[in-house]
Amino acid sequence: MKKLINATDDVLTEALRGFAAAHDDIVRLSLDPKFVARKAPRKGKVALISGGGSGHEPMHAGFVGVGMLDAACPGEVFTSPTPDQMLAAAEAVDGGAGVLWIVKNYAGDVMNFEMAAEMFAGESATVLTNDDVAVESSLHSQGRRGVAATVIVEKIVGAAAERGDDLAACKALGDRIAAASGTMGLALTSCTVPAAGTPTFTLGEGEIEMGVGIHGEPGRRREALRAADALVADMLGAIVEEIKPAKGAPALLLVNGMGGTPLMELYLMLDAARRRCAALGIEVARTLVGNFCTSLEMQGCSFTLTKLDAETTTLWDALVHTAALRKGP
Numbered sequence: 443m444k445k446l447i448n449a450t451d452d453v454l455t456e457a458l459r460g461f462a463a464a465h466d467d468i469v470r471l472s473l474d475p476k477f478v479a480r481k482a483p484r485k486g487k488v489a490l491i492s493g494g495g496s497g498h499e500p501m502h503a504g505f506v507g508v509g510m511l512d513a514a515c516p517g518e519v520f521t522s523p524t525p526d527q528m529l530a531a532a533e534a535v536d537g538g539a540g541v542l543w544i545v546k547n548y549a550g551d552v553m554n555f556e557m558a559a560e561m562f563a564g565e566s567a568t569v570l571t572n573d574d575v576a577v578e579s580s581l582h583s584q585g586r587r588g589v590a591a592t593v594i595v596e597k598i599v600g601a602a603a604e605r606g607d608d609l610a611a612c613k614a615l616g617d618r619i620a621a622a623s624g625t626m627g628l629a630l631t632s633c634t635v636p637a638a639g640t641p642t643f644t645l646g647e648g649e650i651e652m653g654v655g656i657h658g659e660p661g662r663r664r665e666a667l668r669a670a671d672a673l674v675a676d677m678l679g680a681i682v683e684e685i686k687p688a689k690g691a692p693a694l695l696l697v698n699g700m701g702g703t704p705l706m707e708l709y710l711m712l713d714a715a716r717r718r719c720a721a722l723g724i725e726v727a728r729t730l731v732g733n734f735c736t737s738l739e740m741q742g743c744s745f746t747l748t749k750l751d752a753e754t755t756t757l758w759d760a761l762v763h764t765a766a767l768r769k770g771p
Contacts, residue, residue, distance in 0.1 A: 443639045450636045454496050454518055461503055465765040468507045475524070477531035478503040479513045488603040488612050489513070489535045492544040492596060493528065494551055495520040497635070498656060501593060501735045504766030510600035511544075511764075512537075519635050519738075520657045522550030528558035532566070540565040540609035544596055544616065546588025547572040567609055569616030571595055573625040573746065575684040576653025576661045589656050590698045590735040590746045591623035594758075597767065601760035615757075619748060624681035627744030628661070628673060629654040629700065633737050652676065656700075656737045674714040674745075681747050682722060688749075692727035694758060695719065696746040701736035703743055708732065711743055728758055734766065 447453050455473060462471035462478065469478050483489065492502045493515030502514035513531035517523035532541045541562065545555045547570055559566050573591035599616045607615070629651040632641035642658035645651060650673075653661025662680075687693055697712045699705075708731050719726050727750055735744070750758070761770030 443634050443636070445634070445636055447636055453636050454516060457496070458503070458516065461765070468763065468765060469503070472530065472534070475527040475530050477513055477515045477527050477534070478506050479531060479534050480506055480508075480511070483512055483535045483537055485537045486539055487537045488539045488607065488609050489532070489537055489541045490544060490596065490600055490603055491515070491528065491531050491535065491541055492592065493517070493523045494546055494548070495522060495657070497633075497738045498736050500733070500766035502596075505593065505596050505764050507762070507764035509604050509760060509762030509764070510596050510767065519637065522548065522554050525554045525557040525561065528555060529561050532558065532562050532564070536564050540567070542566070542599065542603070542609060542612050542616065543568045544592065544599070545570050546592055547585060548587065565609060567613040569595060569599070569613055569620060571620045573620065573623045574655065575624045575626055575680050576655070587655055587659070589625045589627065590696055590744050591620065591625050591748060593734045594623060594694060594696065594746065594748050595619045597762060598754055598757045600762065601757040604760070619754065622685060622749040623746060624685040625744050625746040626677040626680045627654050627656070627700065627742060628652050628677065629658075629740055629742035630667070631702065631741040632658055633701065633740040635738070650742075654742065656735060658737065658740070670711060670714045671718070674711060674718050677745050678715060678718050678722070678747070681745060682724070685747060685749060687724050687747065689723035690725055692725045692750040692755065693719070694728040694730070694748040694750055695726045696734070696748075697729070697731045698735050698744045698746065699733040700740040700742040700744070701733060702739040702741040705732070708743060715745060727755060
């Protein structure tokens with residue numbers, strides 16, 4: 443294992459200190475318990491809180507700031523954060539309008555956020571993301587896994603909260619965006635969790651994992667690497683089959699890197715995906731390309747399609763200022 447670390451037990455603390463130092467104009471850091479909060483939370487606004495295991499950077503701490511999350515709770519690498527982290531984060535950023543938890547559909551995340559919600563004295567609601575169309579269930583979840591569409595939910599609902607929508611409206615919008623989204627990923631290589639020291643799985647030369655999960659969970663099948671156009675056709679076909687976008691209706695297309703894929707290849711995949719969407723009658727009205735929901739140093743990518751309408755397009759375009767996503771003046 444080759445990684446730029448000191449001791450494996452200190453990776454998260456040291457990474458969080460570095461992140462907070464790099465973005466001290468946007469966030470503030472608590473280390474006991476661990477959470478990242480918006481530096482200047484707004485009173486009277488619904489507070490958005492998400493979190494999950496580390497190793498998926500910039501998700502979630504990179505999306506704390508104006509127009510997205512008010513706090514993020516990082517667990518150890520690929521390990522759910524604890525209820526005390528979530529509770530402390532909620533108490534730190536609650537502006538009096540309630541807390542909306544945005545939770546990826548993994549058993550540990552769901553259980554711990556439920557416990558935090560029960561302990562929290564204020565009003566709260568939960569949006570569950572379950573956009574991974576590769577499998578219906580896994581060892582880590584009941585139903586589809588929550589992956590890159592979580593970023594889209596955080597951005598669109600974050601804009602709604604910023605404009606003053608109440609808790610019920612923010613939850614309803616989050617549920618709507620989650621239901622309108624589908625994601626499919628593939629891996630060219632595994633990743634290595636620092637505490638494990640060895641790759642999570644192995645792929646032969648010329649093999650890929652189609653439908654891989656963001657923790658290295660198995661996908662639909664292991665197959666030979668093919669040309670990008672052929673891979674894109676399969677990935678988008680699986681998403682379209684699930685979310686059934688209307689012909690000619692607008693959609694957001696996210697091309698997400700898994701951490702180790704060059705941007706040149708991600709842009710190539712975007713080109714292939716746009717051509718495939720045109721053939722399917724899907725209008726790609728908005729795009730986002732880059733590393734947003736990663737799996738350490740895994741090589742590979744995922745596509746997320748989210749059906750848009752006039753309101754959600756406006757909210758997607760709204761100002762946002764976070765470490766990892768910025769739009770507006």
